[in-house]
Amino acid sequence: MLNVKVDELEVIKLCREQVQKIVQDVEGEYVFWDSAELKKRTCMSWNFIQELFFYDPRFTKRKIGGKWYFPAKETREFLEAWLKEQSH
Template sequence: MIQVNIDEREVRELTLQKIEEHLKKVDSELVYWDTSELKKRTCMSWNTIQKEFFFHPDFPKFKVGGKWYFPAAETKAFLLKWLRERR
């Protein structure tokens, strides 16, 4: 007879580590975001984005043709700073 003991805390910790690694990999694969990705990442509507920070002079954005693009790393850094300033 074989008996297996599982440390649930260790399993949870390993699972969270793997999820974090995967999220970092996915996040690093995106060079820029479009408006759909920006709305998804901020959990905000387009109107709220425009009202809150879109027109801020430090918000990184580029219009190519008729579409807006946002450099992923710069945009993420801006959003974290912007959010901290809202405390």
């Protein structure tokens, strides 16, 4: 018979460290998105984005040259809030 003892506090500590590392990696992935990334992240076409929320004054965007850029953190926060509002 095999008997294994696990230090539960150590396992919890290791799990928290790994989760924190993953979160930091994801958050540090992009500073801003371009329109292609926005379409990818929302699973929406450019026309649909424009119809639904592009012109919402709360939606932060900057046009540099002929290309749109969106700050990743603010865009993610806006999209999460916007989606919750759609259930009303």
